[in-house]
Amino acid sequence: MAKIQKVKRVKVGPEDFAYAEPGDLTPVEQRGKIWLKRDDLYRAAGAPGGKVRTCWALAQDAKGLVAASHRHSPQMHMVARVANVLGIPCHIHTATGAETSEIEDAKSYGAKIFRHAPGYNGVLIARARADAASRKGWREIPFGMESQDAVDLTAGQVGNIPKGAKRLVIAVGIGMSLSGVLWGLKKAKRNLPVLAVAVGTPKPEKFIDKWAPEDWRETTTLIRAEEDYSTHVHAEVDGVLLDPVYESKTVKFLKPGDLLWVIGIRASALKK
Numbered sequence: 001m002a003k004i005q006k007v008k009r010v011k012v013g014p015e016d017f018a019y020a021e022p023g024d025l026t027p028v029e030q031r032g033k034i035w036l037k038r039d040d041l042y043r044a045a046g047a048p049g050g051k052v053r054t055c056w057a058l059a060q061d062a063k064g065l066v067a068a069s070h071r072h073s074p075q076m077h078m079v080a081r082v083a084n085v086l087g088i089p090c091h092i093h094t095a096t097g098a099e100t101s102e103i104e105d106a107k108s109y110g111a112k113i114f115r116h117a118p119g120y121n122g123v124l125i126a127r128a129r130a131d132a133a134s135r136k137g138w139r140e141i142p143f144g145m146e147s148q149d150a151v152d153l154t155a156g157q158v159g160n161i162p163k164g165a166k167r168l169v170i171a172v173g174i175g176m177s178l179s180g181v182l183w184g185l186k187k188a189k190r191n192l193p194v195l196a197v198a199v200g201t202p203k204p205e206k207f208i209d210k211w212a213p214e215d216w217r218e219t220t221t222l223i224r225a226e227e228d229y230s231t232h233v234h235a236e237v238d239g240v241l242l243d244p245v246y247e248s249k250t251v252k253f254l255k256p257g258d259l260l261w262v263i264g265i266r267a268s269a270l271k272k
Contacts, residue, residue, distance in 0.1 A: 034257075
């Protein structure tokens with residue numbers, strides 16, 4: 001049977017927020033021979049996951065929010081939901097192409113979607129940055145939540161990693177969550193091996209070099225997922241549904257005694 005800590009919910013708006021108080025640690029569960037760090041149980045504005053913790057912090061006191069997002073990335077629905085709860089407008093810059101569940105979700109929360117071709121990440125980021133700069137009081141929520149806030153808020157979550165964990169496994173987009181975890185481990189003086197499975201940016205090393213401890217390669221093995229980023233994979237760990245684009249692609253690499261850091265899960269997956 002899973003060892004599950006009770007979810008703490010704090011009412012701070014029109015939707016329930018979980019683990020919203022400073023210092024709240026999302027739980028660690030033992031599922032069979034695997035540990036799960038359930039950062040997907042953090043919830044703000046109805047959106048789940050540790051990335052939303054950063055989005056919520058960055059959005060405070062803004063007059064509007066702007067973000068660049070891949071068509072299959074949960075970033076857009078996080079930003080849209082946060083803006084909706086804060087009662088401010090939201091612009092999302094993404095690539096041309098077929099509608100996705102994430103685009104539909106962002107629209108349903110009032111986001112205005114801007115499509116660009118070519119839809120390279122650099123193009124989307126530049127368009128979003130210019131949009132935010134042209135509107136007084138609006139704030140850009142950075143691509144991949146790239147910020148010191150993301151590092152610091154994630155680092156604070158390593159406090160309940162069990163001593164029995166033999167290795168930490170984490171999915172990597174641009175590497176912000178990984179960087180935060182590595183700083184948290186370093187500050188806690190935990191010499192825990194890390195397997196980082198890259199599922200997003202082709203070369204996340206440039207971001208990890210910027211944000212993680214300088215010696216990150218001494219403890220971290222970085223590999224690429226076998227599937228393309230936009231490929232959805234269904235996977236669970238002892239009944240816990242994993243994000244189809246991120247954590248699901250790490251399951252084949254898990255070994256007994258591993259701790260899988262579950263960064264989040266897209267809201268569209270929870271609807272199914």
